[in-house]
Amino acid sequence: MTELIVARRLEKRFGDIHAVRGIDLHVPAGQVLGFLGPNGAGKSTSMRMLTGFLEPTSGSVEICGIDLANNALIAKREIGYLPEGAPAYPDMTVEEFLRFIARARGFTGAEATRRVNRAVDLVHLDGVRHQSIETLSKGYKRRTGLAQALLHDPKVLVLDEPTDGLDPNQKHEVRELIRKLGGDRAIVLSTHILEEVEAVCTRAVIINRGSIVFDGTPAQMEAKAPVSVTRNRLDWVFRSLTTSDVRGAVKGAAV
């Protein structure tokens, strides 16, 4: 399978803070990768490097085989990105905002209209289409961000906490959508909800203090918990890998 995202030894330092310490990530088409980790572990920083918002201190990123540092403009065309908090222009309506994104992606005329309609349908934004973004609820704002990321049907999707702030119904909808999108795309999403990983991801990566401490399928992750743990087994594994307060932390967990 072709690898759509290749990150090699990504490092990021902010002054004295070593936020990301050498991350290697190869994501083939068809994979939905759940990026897990405590707050401040370096998830958002890593995703920002994958999408070209941040330049890595060292290491490289390739998107669909295109080097992100040297060919940013071409590589960025292949990425759909939902930044943390789903930023959007508050004064624009959903329609105006998506039309701007369509133009930015190089679509004009009937093609732009078709793309905007499709994105609006995909995330069920029809009811608020002509409402300005500042008046939207958190859930609709998040979905507008998703629509923006999906508009150009990208090969690579990077979603920073796509279900944060959504109610259970909306969470379910977004998960269904992500599952549906899978196909021939590479999707990286970060989340704090471990059931979400089981529900939509084909691979789980746990990052702690800037390094990868687990990389495997959700089933493999669950299998790391001892038999004595009967409930919230993923939570147990997550805690044992990212804190030192769980007794008998999993041996050889680091990959």
Next chain:
Amino acid sequence: MNAFDRTLCIFRREFRAYFATPLAAVFLVIFLFLAGFFTFNVGGLYERNQADLRPFFQFHPWLYLFLVPAVSMRLWAEERRTGTIELLTTLPFTVADLVIGKFLAAWAFTTLALVLTVPIWITVSWLGNPDHGAIVVGYLASALMAGSFLAIGSCLSAFTKNQVIAFVLCAVVCFLVLLAGFPAVLDMLRSWLPEAAGDRVARALGSMSAMTHFDSMMRGVIDLRDLVYFGSVMIACVFLNILVIDWKKAD
């Protein structure tokens, strides 16, 4: 998409954004009101009995001093505060597309305000026989002044996510750029420094002031040096702006 299309895409969004909020209406009304007030009540357009627009143009630097920072402060500070800078810089744009598109949209907006003052031109043409060439040069000087202030303000706005700081910084820097050309300031310098050096410093400083070049254009002649001055202020600030966004976009 080529660089032109990308810049145009940003330009269109930005230009429309002014009209999505009351900002455009407030700015245009206040600019027109103050321009009229200064021209007639302070400049004494009628009392002078001369058909020219000097009383109109001579107050523009002072109007721009606090109106331009009000436009430029939001250019980058707002993108930082709302986080949309992350969205913009991960779309297929270069930083130059973004900076130039935003700057040109802001400049087009202040130029629109200037164009709306054309009735005053019509008024003096009706009352007398003004030198139309001088008025065209006056408009050009005013637009170049606004553009230079905007470029300075846009660049300063890129440093912060706080719009008030962006406003104050821009107003102070533009004030210094104006002040540097004042005879009072230059005379003070001359009196401080030894004669020869003082004269040279004063002349150098004077030539770096926007006021010197604005006054020179007010005489109604286009001097290449004035155009080069305003052009280089804008290009230098836009270039610096691009560097600042490149370095500090995630801070």
